[in-house]
Structures are given as C-alpha cells and as structure tokens.
Amino acid sequence: MDALIELNEVVAGYAVPVIGPVSLTVRAGEIVGIQGPNGIGKSTLLRAITGVSRVFQGEIRRQPGLQVAHQRQRPVRISPMPLLGRELLKLTGADHSAPPDRLAHLLDNRLDRLSGGQLQLLQIWACLGGRAQLILLDEPTNNLDPGSVDTLIHLLMERDRSRAVLLVSHEADFVGRVCNRVVEVQAWR
Numbered sequence: 001m002d003a004l005i006e007l008n009e010v011v012a013g014y015a016v017p018v019i020g021p022v023s024l025t026v027r028a029g030e031i032v033g034i035q036g037p038n039g040i041g042k043s044t045l046l047r048a049i050t051g052v053s054r055v056f057q058g059e060i061r062r063q064p065g066l067q068v069a070h071q072r073q074r075p076v077r078i079s080p081m082p083l084l085g086r087e088l089l090k091l092t093g094a095d096h097s098a099p100p101d102r103l104a105h106l107l108d109n110r111l112d113r114l115s116g117g118q119l120q121l122l123q124i125w126a127c128l129g130g131r132a133q134l135i136l137l138d139e140p141t142n143n144l145d146p147g148s149v150d151t152l153i154h155l156l157m158e159r160d161r162s163r164a165v166l167l168v169s170h171e172a173d174f175v176g177r178v179c180n181r182v183v184e185v186q187a188w189r
C-alpha cells in the first residue's frame, strides 16, 4: 500500500452518523488539512481513525504496522504533574530527534508549570518527534499567540519528512501556510 492511510467514503459518528461520506488519502511526507464548519464532525473523523468513534459506512485502510499519534483538541491536563518537559519527550520516544531550539527553554520545566500554549507546543512536538508515522492534530493553533503559531509552523516544517500529518483547523491562514492539500468535509445527511 503506497499511502499511510486511505479513507474511502467513510461515514463516522457515535450512536448515529455525524459526518461523511469522506474520502481522503495521506502519504508519507504530506500535511493534509481538514476544514468544515463548527460541529460538522471533524474531530469525530479523526476519532474514527483511532477507533474511538464508529465507522458506519465506507472503509479506512491503514498501511500495515502504521503507528498513529493523536493530539486532541482539548488535551487533558493532569495536575499536579511533576514530570519535566524532557521526560515527556523521552516517554514518547521523541528524544531520538533533537528538539528544536525554540522548545529548549521548556525542557527543564515541570509540565504543570508551563502555560497552556507552551504545554501544547511541547505535546505537539512529542507527537511529531515520536514513533508515529501519522500524526493527527486537532485545532493545533488553539491557545497559541501569533509567535507561538510561528513556532508551531517551524515544528511542522522541522519534523522528520517521512512523517505525515492530518490536521483539523479553522485558521485558514495557518492551513494555507502548512498544508499540501485541504479536504472540505460535509455533515451526514
């Protein structure tokens, strides 16, 4: 299989269908964006890839052995968390690639003493620099000021280019700057 993942006419939801049909393909090295109005089911589609939501119709084909990392829209923040930034990277396997300079000042801080935006950037790098070949990012610019959005773009560009990213974002400017392709999704009707 050439692609990392292929969605073929996928309809996903929970007790009832929410989104679709959606077809898309993500290949190694690509950054693909998913766009659509609030509440249409974009997060639900990412959850279908990780098996958390239900696939009603269609098919999701994964490259054999594919590992997926998922940065959720509102990451759970467990407090207190006496874990250092560099320990988070080690736990996720992300210490194998040197963290970018822009994150260096966060590595010796406890996770529960980082700001929401700092924690988010570190968690995104833990996904991008970890073992997964496919990284799912749900609204990665949430909580980020313009300087941090620049850092996020830098992290995306610095990732190992064999990795692919499938991201959901309502920030058209950000999507235009980082994505190779954008897929417009529709609600199930």
Ligand SMILES: Nc1ncnc2c1ncn2[C@@H]1O[C@H](COP(=O)(O)OP(=O)(O)OP(=O)(O)O)[C@@H](O)[C@H]1O
Residues within 6 Å of the ligand: 014, 015, 018, 036, 037, 038, 039, 040, 041, 042, 043, 044, 045, 073
């Ligand atoms: N665990 C769940 N069980 C049942 N319904 C859910 C669940 N999570 C979300 N939904 C419903 O699925 C629909 C789509 O939600 P989802 O969060 O996927 O949309 P979205 O497009 O990502 O929204 P936004 O752009 O606001 O982030 C909503 O009506 C929501 O209430």
